[in-house]
Amino acid sequence: MSHLFEAIDFVENSLYEQIISDIGTQQFSIVEDFFTSDEVLLLRQSLLEKYDEDEFKKAAIGNRLNESIVKSIRGDFILWMDELNADATETVFFNKINDLVGYLNTTCFLGILHKEFHYAIYPKDTFYKRHIDTFQNDDRRKLSFVCYLNEDGWLPENGGELVLYLDENGKETEKVIYPFPGRVVIFESQIIEHEVKPVHTKRFSITGWLKTR
Numbered sequence: 001m002s003h004l005f006e007a008i009d010f011v012e013n014s015l016y017e018q019i020i021s022d023i024g025t026q027q028f029s030i031v032e033d034f035f036t037s038d039e040v041l042l043l044r045q046s047l048l049e050k051y052d053e054d055e056f057k058k059a060a061i062g063n064r065l066n067e068s069i070v071k072s073i074r075g076d077f078i079l080w081m082d083e084l085n086a087d088a089t090e091t092v093f094f095n096k097i098n099d100l101v102g103y104l105n106t107t108c109f110l111g112i113l114h115k116e117f118h119y120a121i122y123p124k125d126t127f128y129k130r131h132i133d134t135f136q137n138d139d140r141r142k143l144s145f146v147c148y149l150n151e152d153g154w155l156p157e158n159g160g161e162l163v164l165y166l167d168e169n170g171k172e173t174e175k176v177i178y179p180f181p182g183r184v185v186i187f188e189s190q191i192i193e194h195e196v197k198p199v200h201t202k203r204f205s206i207t208g209w210l211k212t213r
């Protein structure tokens, strides 16, 4: 008899299951060592090479705000990543992301069809004021994804902590997350307000969004 069912090569992944369960219960997940220290080093080198080539633009919020208003809200420099022209290091990065996205789509029916990622540098004394990651006229961003590329030994006194504002039974609480290298933070883009506290030492990251439609 011919096969009634297609063989599905699904293998349960405990890390991904933890992420899914965290997001289900608390709308965010913190993953240590999502990227190895070698990967962090290579990604930081890619970022710095591009920064030196001056490809980074001052981050803009929307398009009708003037520069001084923008600066009072966020002070990071960003460069969008291009998966189609990814170098070897970025390919490793996207392979890991795509593996997670594939798993989420198989197990959670999230329908992630698109993604967008950018490198970010926060120079000393910059920050990103409290905000939400979805635009008024565009709710396609479902999950925000932040990967920290700082050097080993990043200290709390370097600042730049990510603060998530959470609702615990109607009471607002703050979840303070240090940008330790290799750490990834995933949270629901449409729900979680957050901010980046002032940075005292240059801070490196990749931020991205998993999107529907």
Ligand SMILES: O=C(O)CCC(=O)C(=O)O
Pocket (backbone or CB within 6 Å): 128, 133, 146, 161, 162, 194, 195, 196, 205, 207
């Ligand atoms: O770098 C972070 O910790 C968060 C960045 C962020 O909120 C953003 O780029 O929208």
Ligand SMILES: [Fe+2]
Pocket (backbone or CB within 6 Å): 131, 132, 133, 144, 194
């Ligand atoms: Fe954000």
